[in-house]
Amino acid sequence: MIIIGAGVAGLSAALAAAPHPVMLLDAGEPASQLSQGGLAAAVGHDDSVSAHVADTLAAGAGLCAPEAVARIVGQGPALVARLQALGVRFDCGDDGAPALGLEAAHAHRRILHAQGDATGAELMRALSRQVDATPSITRRAARAVRLLTDEAGISGVLLADGTLLPADRVLLATGGIGGLFARTTNPETAIGAGLMLAQQAGAALADLEFIQFHPTALDVAGVVTLPLVSEAVRGEGARLVDERGVYFMNGADLSPRDVVARAVFARQQDGFATYLDATHLGARFGARFPAIARSCGAAGIDPARQPIPITPAAHYHMGGVWVDAHNESSLPGLFAAGEVARTGLHGANRLASNSLLEAAICGEAAGRAMACTRLSPARAVRVFEAPPVPDVTPVRPLMSAHLGVLRSAGGLEEAVQKFARLAGGNPAAGLAQAIAQAALARKDSVGAHALVDNAMMDKA
Numbered sequence: 001m002i003i004i005g006a007g008v009a010g011l012s013a014a015l016a017a018a019p020h021p022v023m024l025l026d027a028g029e030p031a032s033q034l035s036q037g038g039l040a041a042a043v044g045h046d047d048s049v050s051a052h053v054a055d056t057l058a059a060g061a062g063l064c065a066p067e068a069v070a071r072i073v074g075q076g077p078a079l080v081a082r083l084q085a086l087g088v089r090f091d092c093g094d095d096g097a098p099a100l101g102l103e104a105a106h107a108h109r110r111i112l113h114a115q116g117d118a119t120g121a122e123l124m125r126a127l128s129r130q131v132d133a134t135p136s137i138t139r140r141a142a143r144a145v146r147l148l149t150d151e152a153g154i155s156g157v158l159l160a161d162g163t164l165l166p167a168d169r170v171l172l173a174t175g176g177i178g179g180l181f182a183r184t185t186n187p188e189t190a191i192g193a194g195l196m197l198a199q200q201a202g203a204a205l206a207d208l209e210f211i212q213f214h215p216t217a218l219d220v221a222g223v224v225t226l227p228l229v230s231e232a233v234r235g236e237g238a239r240l241v242d243e244r245g246v247y248f249m250n251g252a253d254l255s256p257r258d259v260v261a262r263a264v265f266a267r268q269q270d271g272f273a274t275y276l277d278a279t280h281l282g283a284r285f286g287a288r289f290p291a292i293a294r295s296c297g298a299a300g301i302d303p304a305r306q307p308i309p310i311t312p313a314a315h316y317h318m319g320g321v322w323v324d325a326h327n328e329s330s331l332p333g334l335f336a337a338g339e340v341a342r343t344g345l346h347g348a349n350r351l352a353s354n355s356l357l358e359a360a361i362c363g364e365a366a367g368r369a370m371a372c373t374r375l376s377p378a379r380a381v382r383v384f385e386a387p388p389v390p391d392v393t394p395v396r397p398l399m400s401a402h403l404g405v406l407r408s409a410g411g412l413e414e415a416v417q418k419f420a421r422l423a424g425g426n427p428a429a430g431l432a433q434a435i436a437q438a439a440l441a442r443k444d445s446v447g448a449h450a451l452v453d454n455a456m457m458d459k460a
Helices: 008-017 049-059 066-074 076-085 119-132 193-201 231-235 257-269 284-288 290-298 354-372 395-402 409-425 427-441
Strands: 002-004 022-026 137-141 144-150 153-159 164-166 170-172 211-218 239-242 274-277 308-317 320-322 334-336
Touching (some): 002 008, 008 022, 008 119, 008 354, 049 066, 066 354, 119 137, 119 354, 144 193, 170 354, 193 320, 193 334, 211 231, 211 257, 211 290, 239 257, 257 308, 284 290, 334 354, 395 409, 395 427, 409 427
Parallel strands (some): 002 022, 170 334
Antiparallel strands (some): 144 153, 211 308, 239 274
8 A cells, every 4th residue: 555645644644544555655745734723613602513513514514524623523523532642732722621712604613722722733742642653554655747657557657756656545635736836835846746647647626716715824925935924813803904094894804714804805906905903912922822922023023012014825626536434436446535635525615624534534444445455466667767857937827816715707718728738748727627628618607717707606
């Protein structure tokens, strides 16, 4: 078994597959490490799984797969217990119970955090320690550039150094596509590598048009990866204002992310700079959000005394490799988990902090399924040339211009045509073309897919 990617999904899968031998390919820079907001689970005394399910379905704008929502969300409380047993140190209140935060579109406080705003890093620490202590898991620093297939399905993986690794079961846990945009909260290396691998191998992709833009990335000039200003800051009462100090959300600061991102974008289109005002927290800001405070400080901003400049940025891909309830794709032997997968949990718009939940639960499910899959007879693996290296340079301006917070039919048609001309020798352009085609095919605004020329678009 080979697992491509060493974020929360990949690490969880490797542990779930034990004691079966696993090769874990680690290309570095997992987006899981940057996750601030937390992990959503119905563990509060006033909460329930059914309420969490309802909030997830509502955020997904009618396009979630209800059975996937029930399956994944229903495992949240048990997952929290498993993670604590592995050594994950969630923040707790004076009574020793987890300190639960509130985020957009959640009806209850159900967001577990670690070290204030370093939840992803804490999960990675605990999972990595357990992986490194598990004899059946071999971690290798390497980048996969091609999935090898034959008439039976997956037959191996080609690495960037030319090494061929035979395998009849491969898991993609490679993260998202934010790096295809000029501004993202993801590592700029998150350019959809797993989707390119799956696309080249012929696996089905789904819901590619649904890309979530986080409304409050720290607006720092001259960089692709912008520090995230977590939704949890708004959960603690911060308000969105423009450069004049005018509050423009009318009490809807904790609306679903697509709604808030459109409101911020609209204010910018009207010529105003946008800010998040958390000065009411004063000195408490640094204690509650230490990582965000450090990012602000590096940009010369003191959030205890001045509003934080923010802008929408590409954040999360709801679409991806189509997978079934066992996280297996349409290509036999190919599995996917985490952001690269389309499980049906998120629909048209991911509910805040459901991503770490999905990554861990679906990573575990994929690891168990791979371990239980019947071994295929040994098959010959042919030598392949590596595909062209993805070049995001011509892709980023087109994705940002035509597949951002607001889209138009004309802009999408232009993007499809331009990506088609670039796609022949550039896998990044080929993926971008598929995303643009999916967006062009969806004629009505829904969730994160918002068309300026569609009267149905909801406006905050």
